[in-house]
Amino acid sequence: xxxxxxxxxxxxxxxxxxxxxxxxxxxxxxxxxxxxxxxxxxxxxxxxxxxxxxxxxxxxxxxxxxxxxxxxxxxxxxxxxxxxxxxxxxxxxxxxxxxxxxxxxxxxxxxxxxxxxxxxxxxxxxxxxxxxxxxxxxxxxxxxxxxxxxxxxxxxxxxxxxxxxxxxxxxxxxxxxxxxxxxxxxxxxxxxxxxxxxxxxxxxxxxxxxxxxxxxxxxxxxxxxxxxxxxxxxxxxxxxxxxxxxxxxxxxxxxxxxxxxxxxxxxxxxxxxxxxxxxxxxxxxxxxxxxxxxxxxxxxxxxxxxxxxxxxxxxxxxxxxxxxxxxxxxxxxxxxxxxxxxxxxxxxxxxxxxxxxxxxxxxxxxxxxxxxxxxxxxxxxxxxxxxx
Amino acid sequence: xxxxxxxxxxxxxxxxxxxxxxxxxxxxxxxxxxxxxxxxxxxxxxxxxxxxxxxxxxxxxxxxxxxxxxxxxxxxxxxxxxxxxxxxxxxxxxxxxxxxxxxxxxxxxxxxxxxxxxxxxxxxxxxxxxxxxxxxxxxxxxxxxxxxxxxxxxxxxxxxxxxxxxxxxxxxxxxxxxxxxxxxxxxxxxxxxxxxxxxxxxxxxxxxxxxxxxxxxxxxxxxxxxxxxxxxxxxxxxxxxxxxxxxxxxxxxxxxxxxxxx
Amino acid sequence: xxxxxxxxxxxxxxxxxxxxxxxxxxxxxxxxxxxxxxxxxxxxxxxxxxxxxxxxxxxxxxxxxxxxxxxxxxxxxxxxxxxxxxxxxxxxxxxxxxxxxxxxxxxxxxxxxxxxxxxxxxxxxxxxxxxxxxxx
Numbered sequence: 013x014x015x016x017x018x019x020x021x022x023x024x025x026x027x028x029x030x031x032x033x034x035x036x037x038x039x040x041x042x043x044x045x046x047x048x049x050x051x052x053x054x055x056x057x058x059x060x061x062x063x064x065x066x067x068x069x070x071x072x073x074x075x076x077x078x079x080x081x082x083x084x085x086x087x088x089x090x091x092x093x094x095x096x097x098x099x100x101x102x103x104x105x106x107x108x109x110x111x112x113x114x115x116x117x118x119x120x121x122x123x124x125x126x127x128x129x130x131x132x133x134x135x136x137x138x139x140x141x142x143x144x145x146x147x148x149x150x151x152x153x154x155x156x157x158x159x160x161x162x163x164x165x166x167x168x169x170x171x172x173x174x175x176x177x178x179x180x181x182x183x184x185x186x187x188x189x190x191x192x193x194x195x196x197x198x199x200x201x202x203x204x205x206x207x208x209x210x211x212x213x214x215x216x217x218x219x220x221x222x223x224x225x226x227x228x229x230x231x232x233x234x235x236x237x238x239x240x241x242x243x244x245x246x247x248x249x250x251x252x253x254x255x256x257x258x259x260x261x262x263x264x265x266x267x268x269x270x271x272x273x274x275x276x277x278x279x280x281x282x283x284x285x286x287x288x289x290x291x292x293x294x295x296x297x298x299x300x301x302x303x304x305x306x307x308x309x310x311x312x313x314x315x316x317x318x319x320x321x322x323x324x325x326x327x328x329x330x331x332x333x334x335x336x337x338x339x340x341x342x343x344x345x346x347x348x349x350x351x352x353x354x355x356x357x358x359x360x361x362x363x364x365x366x367x368x369x370x371x372x373x374x375x376x377x378x379x380x381x382x383x384x385x386x387x388x389x390x391x392x393x394x395x396x397x398x399x400x
Numbered sequence: 401x402x403x404x405x406x407x408x409x410x411x412x413x414x415x416x417x418x419x420x421x422x423x424x425x426x427x428x429x430x431x432x433x434x435x436x437x438x439x440x441x442x443x444x445x446x447x448x449x450x451x452x453x454x455x456x457x458x459x460x461x462x463x464x465x466x467x468x469x470x471x472x473x474x475x476x477x478x479x480x481x482x483x484x485x486x487x488x489x490x491x492x493x494x495x496x497x498x499x500x501x502x503x504x505x506x507x508x509x510x511x512x513x514x515x516x517x518x519x520x521x522x523x524x525x526x527x528x529x530x531x532x533x534x535x536x537x538x539x540x541x542x543x544x545x546x547x548x549x550x551x552x553x554x555x556x557x558x559x560x561x562x563x564x565x566x567x568x569x570x571x572x573x574x575x576x577x578x579x580x581x582x583x584x585x586x587x588x589x590x591x592x593x594x595x596x597x598x599x600x601x602x603x604x605x606x607x608x609x610x611x612x613x614x615x616x617x618x619x620x621x622x623x624x625x626x627x628x629x630x631x632x633x634x635x636x637x638x639x640x641x642x643x644x645x646x647x648x649x650x651x652x653x654x655x656x657x658x659x660x661x662x
Numbered sequence: 663x664x665x666x667x668x669x670x671x672x673x674x675x676x677x678x679x680x681x682x683x684x685x686x687x688x689x690x691x692x693x694x695x696x697x698x699x700x701x702x703x704x705x706x707x708x709x710x711x712x713x714x715x716x717x718x719x720x721x722x723x724x725x726x727x728x729x730x731x732x733x734x735x736x737x738x739x740x741x742x743x744x745x746x747x748x749x750x751x752x753x754x755x756x757x758x759x760x761x762x763x764x765x766x767x768x769x770x771x772x773x774x775x776x777x778x779x780x781x782x783x784x785x786x787x788x789x790x791x792x793x794x795x796x797x798x
Contacts, residue, residue, distance in 0.1 A: 049595035050559075051576035056489030060564040060574060120559015120574065120596025127539040127558050138538035138562050199532050199652040200568020277506070353649075354498060354523075354570045355505040358489075405669050437717070439748030442736045442755070545741060553738045554788065578787075586790060588758065594787040609743050 013161060016390040017383040023235075024386065031379045038372010041365045042117060050120055052365045059349040059360035061118070063341075063370050068114035070220070070341040071377070072145070072191045073213060075107035077221020078152065079184035080251050086177050092247060096229065096240045098163075101156035102384035103225055104184075108149040110377035117369055137193045144187045151180045156384075164391045166398075188213045195348060203281035203348040206269070212262040213340075218255035220336040222248045223329035230326055232385065238392040242322075249325055253313035256332050260306055263339075284357070285347045292357045295347065298338050305335030447611030451628035453529065453548035454603055455657040456614075457639045458522055462623035466520045469497050472616040472624075473522075476601075479615055481592045483582035492573040494601040495524040495616055506649055516662060522616075522624075525550060525571040525601040526648060529655030533563035533572065542598070548629070548657060549603045559596040568649050569656070572600045629657060701778040703771045709764040716745055716753055716760075727783075730757060757789045768792075 020028075045052050055062045081100035084090035116122055133139050155176055162169040192210035195201065226248050229240035270278045283289050285299045312318045312328035319325055346360040362370075436442070463469060476482070476495045485491050497520035501509050504521075527550045534544050541556035542563050564572045578595045586592065590606065593599050604614035612618070617626045627634035636659070639645075645659040669675060684691075715722045717729065733755040736742045745753045754760050765771040768791045776783065 049575065049577040051487075051490055051595075054489075055576070057491050057573055058570070060561040115560075118560070120561070120598075121557060122559075124539075124556070124558045127541070127556055131539045131556070133538050133540050135535050136538040136562070137536070138560060142538070194562070195565075198536070198566050198568075199654060200649065201565065349565075352570055353505075353568045354502040356502060405675070408669055408675075436732070437748060440717075441746040442732075442740070442742040443744040443746060443752075444742050445744055448741070543739065545739075547741070551738070555734055555738070588790050588792075591758070591788040591790065594784065605741065609741060 013157075013164065013387050013391065016387045019390075020386060024382075027382060028379070031375045031382065034375035035372050035379065038369050038375065041368045042372065044365065045117070045369060046122070050118075052363060054361050054363045054366055056358055056360065058352040058356060058358040059346055061345050061349065062360055063362040063366055064114045064118040064373075066341045066345040067370055067373070068111050068118070069191060069213075069344060070337055071107045071110045071114065072188050073217030073336070073340065074221040074224060075104045075111060075148065076184045076188045076214065076217045077225065078104035079181055080218055080222050080248070081225075082177060082184075083181050084247075087181070090247070092241065092243045096225075096244050098156055098160050098388045099228065099232070099240065099385065100221075100225060101152045101159075102388055103221070103228065103381060104152045105149060105156065105384060106377045106381035107221075108145055108152070108187075109380050110373055111145055112149070113373045113376060114370070117373065137190060137197060141187075141190050141194060144183065144190050148180070148183050148187050151176055151183060155180060156388075160388055160391055163395060166395070185214065188217050195344075200353040201348050202275070202277035205278070206266060208262050208266055212259065212266070215255050215259035215262055216336045216340060219252050219259055219332050220340075222255070223252045223332040223336075226252065226329045227326060227333070228381075228385070230322065232389055236389045236393065238389045238396065245322065245325070246320065249313060249319050249328075252329065252332055253310070253319065256306060256313065256336075257310050259336070260310065280351050280355075281347050284350050285343050289351060290357045292350070292359050294359050294361060295343055299343050302335045302338035302343065305331045305338070309335060445610055449608045449611055449613075451547045451634075452630035453628065453657060454527065454608075455548075455627065455629035455636050455659065456603075456617070457625045457636050457643075457645065457659045457661065459623050459625070459639075459643075459661045460516075460519060460521060461661060462621070463519065463522075466497060468623075469520055469522055472619045473497070475615045475619045478585070479587050479590060480602075481579075481583050481587050481590055482599075483579035483592075484584065485579075485582050490576040492575065492579065492599065494573075494599070495522060497521065498523045504646065504648060506651065507646070521660070523569070523571070523648075524616075524658065525603075526569055526654065526656030526658045527601075527603055529657065530653060532566040532568065532652075532654060536562040536566035538562065545605075547608075549605055550600075551602055551605060552597075552599055554591075554593055554597050554599065557597040559598065561598060563598055568652055568654065572598050574598050698778060701774040703774050704767060705771070706764060706767050708766070709771075712764055714747075714751075715764075716747055716751075730761075730785075733757075757785060758791070762791060 041052075053062060053064075078097075078100035081093045081097045085093040085097050116125065119125060128139060128142055155173060158173050159169045189210045192213040195204035196206060196209040198204060226245055229245055229248075233239050267282065270282055280289060284293065285295055287293065288296050309328050309331040312324055312331070318328070350359060351357045473493075473495050477484070477493070480494060482492055482494055500507070500512060500516050500519065500521055503523050527548060529548070531542075531544055531550045533542050534550060537543070538560060539556050539558055541553045541558070542550065543553070544550050559574070561574055564574060575593050575595045575597055580586075580592050583592060604612070604616075607614060613626055617624045625635050625639055627636035629636060631637065639661070640659060643661045645661050647656045647659055650656070717725075722729070733745065737755050743755050745755045747753070762768065768786075
């Protein structure tokens with residue numbers, strides 16, 4: 013089916029060219045980072061994880077969200093989602109690929125990465141993250157590909173794929189749980205040291221991923237002859253509405269615990285993020301913007317009349333995606349490092365090369381996404397053509 | 401040629417995989433090699449100092465100002481080829497000074513005696529009894545040795561910096577760039593590091609191996625005592641019996657092996 | 663879907679593959695018959711006087727990297743720093759202080775073979791290769 017990705021319109025090839033150019037620029041800067049070291053980034057002795065790991069964290073969420081299509085379709089036989097599960101699975105493939113790349117570009121000695129396999133260390137959460145991420149990638153490639161192939165050939169998918177599909181459901185939950193465990197099991201980091209982190213990650217995942225999927229569905233409908241369907245989009249919108257509300261609820265739970273208990277090591281990070289600490293507060297406007305975006309999106313999504321209007325729904329999805337991206341892709345990681353465990357306030361701001369490398373990884377993800385969606389949509393168009 | 405493109409590609413793929421597997425398997429096998437021929441031995445020096453859990457007692461009463469600490473820091477950084485980075489973000493330090501409020505941020509800070517408020521405290525890796533960094537490391541590049549020292553294997557570190565996120569004491573530094581140009585005078589008896597690996601205090605493992613005390617202990621004029629925490633007869637245990645000591649962030653359960661008499 | 667057992671454009675595919683193989687193996691064809699001279703690592707006077715290394719010369723030639731790997735694991739991870747040979751001679755397991763003490767001519771000893779074999783071990787990124795000069 014890969015050949016489907018080779019035949020496309022001028023616009024398709026134009027988009028692919030743009031992505032390849034961005035990937036090229038990012039790769040060039042990565043080569044520089046490889047030579048010089050991670051010193052070209054904004055990271056420091058106090059803030060040792062930055063933009064890369066934050067993007068990884070956010071994208072694990074986007075990846076996990078495929079389960080929001082798979083679960084209703086396969087466990088509850090919600091037939092409507094059968095039409096678009098493939099889009100969710102392929103979105104997961106692209107997102108997990110980005111996750112793995114973001115971890116890779118963050119390594120100080122990338123050529124030694126196989127040490128993780130050579131010296132397996134089950135007490136390290138990173139070891140488990142490696143397993144769940146690669147496993148999830150493999151599951152979604154195999155499932156997505158086989159199911160799509162079966163659809164193309166108008167035959168039922170092979171029997172052995174069913175157990176894999178069921179396995180992929182808890183597996184999706186595991187990737188974000190394990191990713192949260194990376195942070196929430198560390199004794200000296202008050203910001204992350206909370207059991208709500210994994211649930212909160214999952215809630216924001218099930219908001220950000222499906223909201224991106226809605227936007228992608230709207231684009232697919234506009235650009236191709238395949239219509240993902242009004243009902244499908246509305247069902248997704250309800251999922252986003254619940255998830256983003258739960259996400260904000262979890263956040264408020266955390267705020268209550270942190271400020272009512274009045275424990276400084278936990279409060280300081282929130283103060284840094286939302287009002288600034290000792291005169292440092294580079295993220296303050298961002299964090300408030302994130303809250304406002306999420307609040308607005310809840311309003312737009314919960315009220316039926318706005319949710320059912322697809323133009324407004326698109327805006328709501330953009331606000332969900334932007335709000336959760338700021339929350340996880342900017343605040344979540346550096347917020348945990350500032351102030352430092354010794355209570356020094358050294359802020360983190362990504363550098364231009366760092367941002368370009370990150371952009372290159374995003375472009376790689378969108379390249380994978382474009383190719384996979386092109387294949388899926390072309391097959392869907394063909395099948396529809398044969399049927400009519 | 402009656403063969404579909406698909407089966408042709410599948411065959412080609414499987415063949416390529418097979419060809420690639422052989423060297424990969426060799427690579428895995430080669431890495432384990434401790435290989436010793438019959439009769440060959442690896443030994444510890446008879447002079448090596450031994451303990452169940454090395455620990456340090458720092459008598460801060462014996463320090464008066466930052467000037468008293470500087471020689472200790474200098475000797476450590478000099479013998480271990482610790483670079484002095486110009487950019488503070490890339491700073492590397494094994495042992496350094498902190499004000500009380502930073503060394504002990506969870507301790508009472510408001511009504512400190514003047515001496516303590518003004519006294520800089522020595523901070524270094526705590527060589528914890530339950531080190532969170534060792535728990536976090538995905539390659540066992542940082543590990544706890546039999547004698548309690550939390551050590552770095554620079555050969556194995558992949559530079560993921562999970563250990564730095566895990567350390568509640570800010571004791572670890574990362575080589576954001578090649579450190580060599582920033583070492584004023586290279587000590588030929590100790591290696592430098594390369595870019596992309598994490599480093600920290602090693603309790604002078606290389607000196608203990610030849611029967612010498614850690615460099616900072618030697619340079620401290622008796623203000624720092626070093627010994628076996630598990631040996632009731634040791635000097636550190638005697639000091640702990642006689643003095644009230646504090647440790648950094650004890651509530652976290654890491655079991656720091658650096659004790660401070662204040 | 664048609665599932666005929668034909669390799670479409672078989673001719674083009676095979677031609678493409680042949681061109682690919684030729685391109686990939688080009689360095690071999692290019693260098694064919696122009697063998698570089700065999701490297702001649704030189705021993706210092708001190709190394710010559712010692713006569714024996716930590717293991718017989720032929721074994722050292724082929725497996726010094728495995729020995730060094732074992733050494734570093736023993737020194738760093740097991741706190742064992744002394745190597746005793748089969749005939750009871752003892753060495754400090756140190757690349758800079760033991761190996762390079764005899765083979766103080768890294769350029770003419772280590773590098774000649776490493777360059778010939780086009781390997782670039784990064785030992786020297788950390789381990790100091792000019793111990794004596796650094797000391798002066």
